Amino acid sequence: MSQDSTARITTALRTWIAAAPPGSQLPSNRALVAEYEASPVTVQKAMRRLIEAGLVESRPGVGTFVRAIRPARPADYGWQTAALGTPQARVSMLSSTQRSVAPDAIGLHSGYPASDLLPERAVRAAIVRAARSSAAITRSPVTGMPELQDWFAHELAAAAPAGITPPTARDVLIISGSQSGLSSIFRAVVGTGRPLVIESPTYWGAMLAAEQAGVTLVPVPSGPHGPDPDEVERALERTGARAFYAQPTFANPTGGQWPSATSDAILEIVRRRGAFLIEDDWAHDLAIDADPRPLAAHDDDGHVIYLRSLTKSVSPALRVAAVIARGPARERVLTDRAAESMYVSGLLQAAALDVVTQPAWRTHLRGLRGQLRSRRDLLLDSVREHAPTAHIDTTPAGGLNLWARLPDGTDAGLVVRRAESRGLIIAAGDEWFPAEPSGPFVRLNYSSEDPRRFADAGRVLGEVLAGIGG
Known part of the structure; x- marks a missing residue:
């Protein structure tokens, strides 16, 4: 047949x-x-x-x-409501910065730079070399690859002034992205039910990690020049908090950088009060008009727990970061990380180390500074020309974002929705506030979209604001 x-x-x-x-x-x-x-x-x-x-x-x-065919019916997950109970964290949804959007939309909402701002060729070559090395088939030490630990330690030590004992490789813990580091620090150093002083506005992911760890957030207002040190001290005293989370360098979302006087005052406060400063140096490699000044480089008493990531400067696919801590705090964070993830992929660590130790890395950073400046200025000019009621208080000296205040009384969520209906995706500022927003804001990322579309973005934003009376 x-x-x-x-x-x-x-x-x-x-x-x-x-x-x-x-x-x-x-x-x-x-x-x-x-x-x-x-x-x-x-x-x-x-x-x-x-x-x-x-x-x-x-x-x-x-x-x-x-065969008896089971008829199609809607899935019923209602039973999970009783099994899961009330959620412990207030934040239960993804950030607007994590949304997927239509390919033809103008995306200014993302938290990551475009691929053409990354050392793409170096990353691809490094991954190939790492795949051929023993790192591809061996278990990494729980604290991280020694050579990568040493690199992070030397990077911070290079900024240390005379008289300060720099960190060593042993003080460095390699982690899988800064988000996991924040979670461990909040659980291990702050503790469930304990207060954490935090800037407002600040990074939404830090608030999410803190709430999931059961930490109580205590906001203090912060602007382009950081928080008022007196406000920080009053918050520590009033709540009994023993930790302050902050982004002194190119803060997300404002792009602000603390002046030296503020940094010195905050360090003195945490020393005097026996507290920790959790310094999130997320934008260390994203400088434009100023160089990063890590506060951790000025501390050798273990008051500063330092966090630095390579995710946004090397590649989002290489989720490699480091926590630098000294004393018992380091041991507690290590214990939490070991219980959470055992160790970080040696393959990713080897590839990241390969990239940042190549001579081309410094060349790339110099070129990146110029590209970020060009994109920032172009978007800034477009917003000021076409959407003048969106007030940008300061030009960020680094980072990836513009922080724009809308006219008082404007519904930022409505602005975002109407802009999206016209093909412009932006992020409402509400999610960067640990309490009620101090006003209507939007965050605009100048690194993720083709800069040739910035003029269109400015026009859409201006027309939307004009249409709702902004």
């Missing part, structure tokens, strides 16, 4: 099955051979096709039966 014969028998049996009630027994193979004057092999092939299609089921020793 040919393949055509098998197909003919299969089609005939499908017609028979469609008319038969579920559970009906098909005639035996011997009867089917006689009915269709086919060979046993041809009938067996037809039966296998029907079984693979899920139309019939074979019961050894009994026979072959029409």
